[in-house]
Amino acid sequence: xxxxxxxxxxxxxxxxxxxxxxxxxxxxxxxxxxxxxxxxxxxxxxxxxxxxxxxxxxxxxxxxxxxxxxxxxxxxxxxxxxxxxxxxxxxxxxxxxxxxxxxxxxxxxxxxxxxxxxxxxxxxxxxxxxxxxxxxxxxxxxxxxxxxxxxxxx
Numbered sequence: 001x002x003x004x005x006x007x008x009x010x011x012x013x014x015x016x017x018x019x020x021x022x023x024x025x026x027x028x029x030x031x032x033x034x035x036x037x038x039x040x041x042x043x044x045x046x047x048x049x050x051x052x053x054x055x056x057x058x059x060x061x062x063x064x065x066x067x068x069x070x071x072x073x074x075x076x077x078x079x080x081x082x083x084x085x086x087x088x089x090x091x092x093x094x095x096x097x098x099x100x101x102x103x104x105x106x107x108x109x110x111x112x113x114x115x116x117x118x119x120x121x122x123x124x125x126x127x128x129x130x131x132x133x134x135x136x137x138x139x140x141x142x143x144x145x146x147x148x149x150x151x152x153x154x
Contacts, residue, residue, distance in 0.1 A: 002043050005067040007097055007126040014099075015039055017131050018063065021138035031146045045104065053106045061103050061141055065130065068098040068118060095121050097129040101137050103144055113144040 001011040001018075022037035038055050042048035045062060052060040096118050103112040117136035121129040 001063040001065060001099075003065045005065045005097070007065060007067070007121075007130070009065050009126060009130050011043070013127070014063070014065075014130055014134050017134045018061075018138055018141075021135050022142065025138060025142040028142070028146065033146045035142060035145060045102075049104070049106055057106055059103055059105055059112065059145060061101055063134070063137060064100045066098040066100050066116070068096050097121050097126060097133055099130065099133040099137050101141065103141060115140055 001009070001014045003009050003011060016039070019037050019039050022035055026035050026037075038052075038057055040048050040051050040055070040060060042051045043062070048060050048062060097120075098116050098118045100114070100116045102114040104110075105112055115137075117133045117140060119129045119132035119136065
């Protein structure tokens with residue numbers, strides 16, 4: 001996980017939270033697809049793809065901790081500038097934490113799916129909020145990977 005926010009977070013802890021939740025979601029009685037989660041040390045697309053291939057993975061996920069905003073904005077980090085996630089509704093962006101995710105197929109530069117999950121920061125506890133947002137990310141990842149997809153002719 002890359003931290004592009006001003007919040008305190010422990011990337012290794014959050015990666016492990018994602019792993020635990022994906023292992024819990026490994027099998028679904030409504031799907032024949034069984035997920036097997038493998039942790040990666042890489043944090044960039046360029047490093048993660050070869051590591052995932054070496055570990056026998058079909059897909060890999062990149063996650064980023066972000067500062068949400070009420071309107072259009074940008075988020076700066078060590079690897080450049082990206083749009084900040086926008087919160088719809090009455091949520092206070094100063095009391096909300098967001099985690100963006102991107103699912104990529106190993107050996108294919110095209111994004112399979114991407115999204116953002118948010119969680120409220122209660123009692124100024126960034127770690128609890130990050131854990132909740134990562135739990136939501138895991139559910140979205142499992143759902144995306146279990147979707148029927150047409151064959152790719154790349």
